[in-house]
Amino acid sequence: MDNTQPTHPPKHSLKQRQREERAALILRTANALLIEKGYYATSIDEIAARVGISKGTVYLHFASKEDLLTALIEQQIVEFLALVDAVISQPGTVRARLERILAQAYGSIQTERRLLAELPDTITLTKTLIQKRANLSARVDEVMARIASLFEEGKRTGELSPTVPTPLMVTTFIGLLSLNDYEQFLTSGQYSADELVAAVSHTLFAGWAVASSMGEKGEIS
Amino acid sequence: MDNTQPTHPPKHSLKQRQREERAALILRTANALLIEKGYYATSIDEIAARVGISKGTVYLHFASKEDLLTALIEQQIVEFLALVDAVISQPGTVRARLERILAQAYGSIQTERRLLAELPDTITLTKTLIQKRANLSARVDEVMARIASLFEEGKRTGELSPTVPTPLMVTTFIGLLSLNDYEQFLTSGQYSADELVAAVSHTLFAGWAVASSMGEKGEIS
Amino acid sequence: MDNTQPTHPPKHSLKQRQREERAALILRTANALLIEKGYYATSIDEIAARVGISKGTVYLHFASKEDLLTALIEQQIVEFLALVDAVISQPGTVRARLERILAQAYGSIQTERRLLAELPDTITLTKTLIQKRANLSARVDEVMARIASLFEEGKRTGELSPTVPTPLMVTTFIGLLSLNDYEQFLTSGQYSADELVAAVSHTLFAGWAVASSMGEKGEIS
Amino acid sequence: MDNTQPTHPPKHSLKQRQREERAALILRTANALLIEKGYYATSIDEIAARVGISKGTVYLHFASKEDLLTALIEQQIVEFLALVDAVISQPGTVRARLERILAQAYGSIQTERRLLAELPDTITLTKTLIQKRANLSARVDEVMARIASLFEEGKRTGELSPTVPTPLMVTTFIGLLSLNDYEQFLTSGQYSADELVAAVSHTLFAGWAVASSMGEKGEIS
DNA sequence: AATGAATGAGTTTTCATTCAT
DNA sequence: TATGAATGAAAACTCATTCAT
Numbered sequence: 001m002d003n004t005q006p007t008h009p010p011k012h013s014l015k016q017r018q019r020e021e022r023a024a025l026i027l028r029t030a031n032a033l034l035i036e037k038g039y040y041a042t043s044i045d046e047i048a049a050r051v052g053i054s055k056g057t058v059y060l061h062f063a064s065k066e067d068l069l070t071a072l073i074e075q076q077i078v079e080f081l082a083l084v085d086a087v088i089s090q091p092g093t094v095r096a097r098l099e100r101i102l103a104q105a106y107g108s109i110q111t112e113r114r115l116l117a118e119l120p121d122t123i124t125l126t127k128t129l130i131q132k133r134a135n136l137s138a139r140v141d142e143v144m145a146r147i148a149s150l151f152e153e154g155k156r157t158g159e160l161s162p163t164v165p166t167p168l169m170v171t172t173f174i175g176l177l178s179l180n181d182y183e184q185f186l187t188s189g190q191y192s193a194d195e196l197v198a199a200v201s202h203t204l205f206a207g208w209a210v211a212s213s214m215g216e217k218g219e220i221s
Numbered sequence: 222m223d224n225t226q227p228t229h230p231p232k233h234s235l236k237q238r239q240r241e242e243r244a245a246l247i248l249r250t251a252n253a254l255l256i257e258k259g260y261y262a263t264s265i266d267e268i269a270a271r272v273g274i275s276k277g278t279v280y281l282h283f284a285s286k287e288d289l290l291t292a293l294i295e296q297q298i299v300e301f302l303a304l305v306d307a308v309i310s311q312p313g314t315v316r317a318r319l320e321r322i323l324a325q326a327y328g329s330i331q332t333e334r335r336l337l338a339e340l341p342d343t344i345t346l347t348k349t350l351i352q353k354r355a356n357l358s359a360r361v362d363e364v365m366a367r368i369a370s371l372f373e374e375g376k377r378t379g380e381l382s383p384t385v386p387t388p389l390m391v392t393t394f395i396g397l398l399s400l401n402d403y404e405q406f407l408t409s410g411q412y413s414a415d416e417l418v419a420a421v422s423h424t425l426f427a428g429w430a431v432a433s434s435m436g437e438k439g440e441i442s
Numbered sequence: 443m444d445n446t447q448p449t450h451p452p453k454h455s456l457k458q459r460q461r462e463e464r465a466a467l468i469l470r471t472a473n474a475l476l477i478e479k480g481y482y483a484t485s486i487d488e489i490a491a492r493v494g495i496s497k498g499t500v501y502l503h504f505a506s507k508e509d510l511l512t513a514l515i516e517q518q519i520v521e522f523l524a525l526v527d528a529v530i531s532q533p534g535t536v537r538a539r540l541e542r543i544l545a546q547a548y549g550s551i552q553t554e555r556r557l558l559a560e561l562p563d564t565i566t567l568t569k570t571l572i573q574k575r576a577n578l579s580a581r582v583d584e585v586m587a588r589i590a591s592l593f594e595e596g597k598r599t600g601e602l603s604p605t606v607p608t609p610l611m612v613t614t615f616i617g618l619l620s621l622n623d624y625e626q627f628l629t630s631g632q633y634s635a636d637e638l639v640a641a642v643s644h645t646l647f648a649g650w651a652v653a654s655s656m657g658e659k660g661e662i663s
Numbered sequence: 664m665d666n667t668q669p670t671h672p673p674k675h676s677l678k679q680r681q682r683e684e685r686a687a688l689i690l691r692t693a694n695a696l697l698i699e700k701g702y703y704a705t706s707i708d709e710i711a712a713r714v715g716i717s718k719g720t721v722y723l724h725f726a727s728k729e730d731l732l733t734a735l736i737e738q739q740i741v742e743f744l745a746l747v748d749a750v751i752s753q754p755g756t757v758r759a760r761l762e763r764i765l766a767q768a769y770g771s772i773q774t775e776r777r778l779l780a781e782l783p784d785t786i787t788l789t790k791t792l793i794q795k796r797a798n799l800s801a802r803v804d805e806v807m808a809r810i811a812s813l814f815e816e817g818k819r820t821g822e823l824s825p826t827v828p829t830p831l832m833v834t835t836f837i838g839l840l841s842l843n844d845y846e847q848f849l850t851s852g853q854y855s856a857d858e859l860v861a862a863v864s865h866t867l868f869a870g871w872a873v874a875s876s877m878g879e880k881g882e883i884s
Numbered sequence: 885a886a887t888g889a890a891t892g893a894g895t896t897t898t899c900a901t902t903c904a905t
Numbered sequence: 906t907a908t909g910a911a912t913g914a915a916a917a918c919t920c921a922t923t924c925a926t
Contacts, residue, residue, distance in 0.1 A: 207428030
């Protein structure tokens with residue numbers, strides 16, 4: 001099937017596809033280099049050399065170095081958003097679903113090296129950039145909103161305590177999700193991604209206290 | 222005693238003292254500027270101008286821009302270490318003492334703007350730097366060790382669960398301690414430092430689950 | 443004759459004609475852009491985009507950016523030469539005929555925006571270019587010669603004073619003909635093209651005319 | 664005299680003087696190069712090399728290439744303004760005084776190569792620049808106003824014809840004053856500066872002078 | 885000690901020109 | 906023929922660092 005005119009649509013797509021692949025390759029390479037050396041220490045020339053193209057070609061795809069970074073961040077936020085969306089619509093407890101997000105984040109550290117590296121590092125470092133680019137800001141808000149909705153659901157269903165304000169939950173969750181410092185445990189092999197997920201999840205959902213129940217300072221009452 | 226030549230040693234000290242004050246002033250100014258604009262966007266010239274001295278004078282105190290940053294980071298780690306040491310030797314539960322550290326960190330965000338800003342941002346950004354500078358690395362390890370000892374104490378006294386590995390506790394604690402994203406809540410006035418401390422402490426020590434007790438997945442048993 | 447194969451020669455001509463039309467369109471567009479933004483600020487890409495073709499196609503017609511400029515200048519000099527030739531062969535006084543040239547120049551400022559804009563601006567700016575390109579230089583000389591012949595005619599017939607050397611007359615005439623600064627008066631509506639022609643003509647001819655004679659170097663006394 | 668403390672005031676001036684001399688040297692060199700090759704074809708590197716300093720040093724004195732050009736133009740306009748002012752306050756007919764300005768302009772072509780080159784060339788080419796820089800625009804207006812006042816004086820005293828509008832006189836005068844094309848006559852030795860002055864003056868004044876009156880538009884008959 | 889002029893390596897960006905398709 | 910992706914030379918500008926005064 002679909003043997004009628006298989007050439008025409010692709011014809012258009014060919015150049016287009018090549019262009020997109022080029023752009024994607026540049027983004028991937030830039031991502032690797034930025035993680036290695038940081039934004040300022042990485043020159044466009046270096047990115048081009050690593051890709052095996054010339055400086056000018058990079059500018060054929062991204063109007064400026066900042067634009068390249070923006071595209072990279074946006075791509076990764078979008079990917080993360082897709083993950084969150086997929087997870088949200090799955091069945092299971094809120095905790096289980098959040099664990100899936102954690103697992104994905106920690107699991108990808110060693111393989112793809114992406115979300116984790118960009119969400120915190122770049123969001124922290126280029127908070128300025130995100131503020132400048134309205135669409136980035138909007139996407140970040142979107143991510144936060146989705147995660148917030150998950151927590152709200154948990155509070156409604158009685159799974160989560162209404163004690164801790166949702167915004168703090170979201171910020172804390174994302175903070176730990178993207179905590180760069182966990183990387184050492186994974187790369188050193190000290191803990192596996194699964195162990196890390198379990199520990200962080202336990203921390204967040206059950207706390208560190210032995211009889212993690214009991215009143216704790218008559219907390220929040 | 223030592224009243225024989227009261228002038229000479231002081232005389233030396235005077236110069237010395239002045240030198241150190243100069244250096245301290247430069248560090249303070251650099252700290253402010255680095256927080257404002259970041260390492261790469263801040264030039265030596267700018268720092269000098271803000272201090273009211275010339276570029277060359279900065280180099281009389283710090284051999285390079287990187288050295289200046291190193292000194293700054295070291296200073297702040299040392300200050301943080303002093304805080305940790307002070308807190309550790311105080312009486313009270315582990316949780317109470319860790320809350321004091323949290324309180325200090327979150328409280329200083331608006332006033333001095335230091336530890337929090339530098340520990341994560343710069344430590345994250347200049348992880349490279351810390352790896353390069355042995356003494357920085359050593360000091361960071363020292364801080365981690367102190368906090369680890371506190372957690373170990375908690376586990377020994379039965380206050381803390383032995384379930385979560387101490388290294389993860391330390392990393393998580395420091396991660397939340399220096400989570401830049403909390404800043405928005407403080408600057409917007411949405412939450413006070415105290416509320417933030419309470420929430421984070423609750424999260425860590427009691428978790429988010431409603432009946433934060435019970436076995437969760439059977440673990441902890 | 444030549445009615446045997448009516449298609450082939452025209453066929454050639456057709457392609458040829460199309461080619462020439464293309465080239466002419468490029469030149470026209472380039473002219474507009476160069477006037478708007480200047481030679482250096484106008485890129486080949488921009489010209490191509492405005493024409494609606496691709497960069498490469500421009501190079502099919504002009505070997506280099508400089509060649510494009512050369513062709514443009516030459517075209518305009520040729521057009522100007524045609525005007526001069528036409529005017530020269532007309533009846534009337536020298537003054538009347540030169541006024542026609544002035545009228546054409548000042549009149550075209552607002553409509554076509556050509557001779558005036560290019561002759562001075564580009565000739566001044568690219569004096570280098572004209573010196574480099576022998577044929578341009580030759581054409582400029584040709585224009586000067588024609589105008590010189592007109593002045594000589596005037597001197598012979600007694601209409602013009604032999605006092606002022608013809609080369610100076612020519613240079614002055616062309617200078618005022620292409621004086622960019624007059625443009626302001628036209629665009630602001632302060633003076634019409636006709637008024638400008640009258641004023642310039644008066645300035646030049648009441649000065650150059652034999653009758654205006656009398657003293658000099660003592661005149662006005 | 665003045666032998667009291669000859670050092671102190673100069674002390675300040677020393678560095679200052681050196682700075683200014685440097686800047687002046689750069690300006691002079693830039694002027695020469697810009698005339699030779701034009702603004703776009705002259706790189707900062709080239710200017711620096713010609714002066715015998717490094718690129719960076721140029722930027723120590725001028726914040727940008729455009730700023731350098733602006734300073735150059737301003738300097739020359741100011742110099743020209745000074746000349747005009749000096750001439751205006753001298754005794755003599757308007758014509759005689761304007762001739763002094765012409766003489767200065769044409770005379771300096773071969774020696775210093777300045778006013779002439781910049782007033783038209785750059786004013787024409789960087790009309791944009793002058794519009795952008797308010798102070799340049801103001802100075803140009805000032806020059807025009809002074810010269811206009813001279814013509815007005817001539818009209819009042821009856822030396823000049825009220826027929827030609829003053830603005831046109833000013834523009835025409837400046838146009839011929841800075842007519843680049845005259846340069847060929849001077850450099851080729853075909854005419855001396857004095858002859859050029861005489862010819863231009865004759866052209867303009869025998870035309871503008873009241874006495875030159877008679878017919879017009881029918882004269883010569 | 886302090887200054888600030890001088891340097892030049894390094895970076896981003898542009899754009900004329902080429903060439904495979 | 907027409908296209909437009911690719912190139913790389915060239916240029917403006919910055920800034921850490923040095924050093925003569």
